[in-house]
Amino acid sequence: MATRASTFSGKKGRLPYLLLAPGLLWLFTFFVLPIINLAGTSTQTPVIGGDTGQYVQTFRFANYIDAFNASREQFARSFIYATLATLLALAISYPLAYAIAFRSGKYKNLLLVLVIAPFFTSFLLRTVAWKQILGESGFVVPTLRALHIIGPNTTLTASALAVVTGMTYNFLPFMTLPLYASLERIDPRTLEASNDLYANAFTTFRKVTFPLSMPGVVAGTLLTFIPAAGDYVNAAILGNPNTTMLGNVIDSRFFRIVDYPTAAALSFMLMAAILILVTLYIRKSGTDELV
Amino acid sequence: MADASTSSHGDLILTRITKTFGDFTAVDDLSLTIPEGSFFALLGPSGCGKTTTLRMIAGLEEPTVGSIFIGNTDITTKKPYQRPVNTVFQNYALFPHLSIFENVAFGLRRRGIKDVKEQVEKVLKLVELPHFADRKPTQLSGGQQQRIALARAIVNRPALLLLDEPLGALDLKLRRQMQIELKWIQTEVGLTFVHVTHDQEEAMTMADTIAVMNEGRIEQMGSPAELYESPATAFVANFLGQSNLIRGVVSSSDGDSQVVTVHGQKISLLKERNKSESSSVVVGIRPEKIRIDLPDVETKGNALTGGIVSDVSFVGVSTQYVVEMPWKQDLMVFEQNDGGTPTLRPGDPVSLSWNVPFTFGLDGSQDVNAGAETDEID
Numbered sequence: 021m022a023t024r025a026s027t028f029s030g031k032k033g034r035l036p037y038l039l040l041a042p043g044l045l046w047l048f049t050f051f052v053l054p055i056i057n058l059a060g061t062s063t064q065t066p067v068i069g070g071d072t073g074q075y076v077q078t079f080r081f082a083n084y085i086d087a088f089n090a091s092r093e094q095f096a097r098s099f100i101y102a103t104l105a106t107l108l109a110l111a112i113s114y115p116l117a118y119a120i121a122f123r124s125g126k127y128k129n130l131l132l133v134l135v136i137a138p139f140f141t142s143f144l145l146r147t148v149a150w151k152q153i154l155g156e157s158g159f160v161v162p163t164l165r166a167l168h169i170i171g172p173n174t175t176l177t178a179s180a181l182a183v184v185t186g187m188t189y190n191f192l193p194f195m196t197l198p199l200y201a202s203l204e205r206i207d208p209r210t211l212e213a214s215n216d217l218y219a220n221a222f223t224t225f226r227k228v229t230f231p232l233s234m235p236g237v238v239a240g241t242l243l244t245f246i247p248a249a250g251d252y253v254n255a256a257i258l259g260n261p262n263t264t265m266l267g268n269v270i271d272s273r274f275f276r277i278v279d280y281p282t283a284a285a286l287s288f289m290l291m292a293a294i295l296i297l298v299t300l301y302i303r304k305s306g307t308d309e310l311v
Numbered sequence: 312m313a314d315a316s317t318s319s320h321g322d323l324i325l326t327r328i329t330k331t332f333g334d335f336t337a338v339d340d341l342s343l344t345i346p347e348g349s350f351f352a353l354l355g356p357s358g359c360g361k362t363t364t365l366r367m368i369a370g371l372e373e374p375t376v377g378s379i380f381i382g383n384t385d386i387t388t389k390k391p392y393q394r395p396v397n398t399v400f401q402n403y404a405l406f407p408h409l410s411i412f413e414n415v416a417f418g419l420r421r422r423g424i425k426d427v428k429e430q431v432e433k434v435l436k437l438v439e440l441p442h443f444a445d446r447k448p449t450q451l452s453g454g455q456q457q458r459i460a461l462a463r464a465i466v467n468r469p470a471l472l473l474l475d476e477p478l479g480a481l482d483l484k485l486r487r488q489m490q491i492e493l494k495w496i497q498t499e500v501g502l503t504f505v506h507v508t509h510d511q512e513e514a515m516t517m518a519d520t521i522a523v524m525n526e527g528r529i530e531q532m533g534s535p536a537e538l539y540e541s542p543a544t545a546f547v548a549n550f551l552g553q554s555n556l557i558r559g560v561v562s563s564s565d566g567d568s569q570v571v572t573v574h575g576q577k578i579s580l581l582k583e584r585n586k587s588e589s590s591s592v593v594v595g596i597r598p599e600k601i602r603i604d605l606p607d608v609e610t611k612g613n614a615l616t617g618g619i620v621s622d623v624s625f626v627g628v629s630t631q632y633v634v635e636m637p638w639k640q641d642l643m644v645f646e647q648n649d650g651g652t653p654t655l656r657p658g659d660p661v662s663l664s665w666n667v668p669f670t671f672g673l674d675g676s677q678d679v680n681a682g683a684e685t686d687e688i689d
Contacts, residue, residue, distance in 0.1 A: 207402070207404060209400050209401075209404040210404045210406055210407070212398075212400070212404065213404040213405075214406070214417070215370075215371070215390070215391040216369055216371070216392070216396070216397055216398045217397065217417045217421060217463070218392045218418050218467070219392055220390070223421065228406060231408045234408075
């Protein structure tokens, strides 16, 4: 009996690893190995008298300091733009997700499809479209000019505003879907109970609905902030030389200047910065208790 | 808002309330007065409109027609948070993100009451969970959550406490215990309790007054004993406990009593116990009132002969017999297992007898099966 039980648990013990194996293999080949390779590249120095793009390993950690000093501005910009885009996306998505979860009735599925619908078009194409929308021939600029909100010579394209707008738009579904999921899970009877216990609609939102939707807020802001901080497409298409983000620097170091060590060092620092910020954020919001 | 809970005390009065959802009428022209301080039960099968009635009192639904008063205050159009009414929800609806203390304190904080800590501790002691203040609702068992839901409501001292099937999710043993506790707490705090349930035993255990609801209307209202001993309709007779209902015709009348002919046999019925206006009558008798005997034993009072035992089931305190009568109707008989009944087996011929005053008469135009077995379907 005992042996039978142990063989059974032995089989059961191996099964999860077997199921995990393909995924782990994939991760190892396409994530762990490249990361190790990238770490190696980040401390290399140019071969003296060698061709462009020829580097040798010298474990020069000062590469990191040099890289950081050269692109402090872009570093700051990446995090400021990503934060702004995340906040804007949250402000737009929350009412949207709330309406879909509580007020949409039979249109719920249709609205959810509409939220995901932009994914059927390419990310690049949608960003280029924003160039048109915010351009001179679009409807936004003439309207704002007619209303005297912007001056006759002010343009919206090739500006920080355009970059943040583009990022907000592009990452909106990543914010809306987790928010919807957590709002939809709220038992409407807890809201009725709050109403019954002398809380009006606003207090009920502040004390019950919003706290209960925190897992969605955290997930949504992370899913928006992380890709936004590393993004370079929006800045490349909608920005100007003064709105470049770290992603653009890494892109140009790798593919135009062919300065692999600096590009690798910047990639690592971006990754580390995001990781630290995200960890602090999750700790602070304390949503692990809610789930 | 603080004065909302003090100024409007008094009886709860529902005046000609109707609630329709589309073309479905959930509550149909219902009028009801619930005296202050009473434990009132709205009893009925699912879909009878009892929960809708409760939600209208709480303010979570608005009546299509009619008005609701507490004392002299019209609360018909008041928002739920403006009413001196609190609810214990069916699934408790505790706030999962707040501690037990904050759950209970929720209503007090919204009304800006000062000695929150003291009051919360007092009510947690009342529901016998004083050491649970720091826990989260998910760390509590069903019975404990139920008590916290109750504490969260009664801490506000509402004019009216509404209980929506509050014990539905508990197992039988815990439910019995909570029934007794709820009754005790109601006496202790002296609030008006309005309790909605489909469980007739629960209603009878706790309530002073029961209103039996069916299809959006009140079938009958009264004390548990009144409803049980003198049901006014076949629905009440079958829904509250079990009844044997037999069709008959009043054949003669003599002083205080009448003679009813049922399938060729004659039984007596007191005139005051007969609710039928015409000679067509449904005669009712509760199964535990009937004595079951071998056919040759002499009987007193009313008797029906010619029965054959078709089923015997032993349930501990009593034995339940199903007796098939000559007119192919099955009657139920419950006998105490006190040695007073002969041992009977299926197929044995028997006669049934009972004291005349136990017989009740209902209007003959009703379906004798109305309300029967709804308990099991639910």
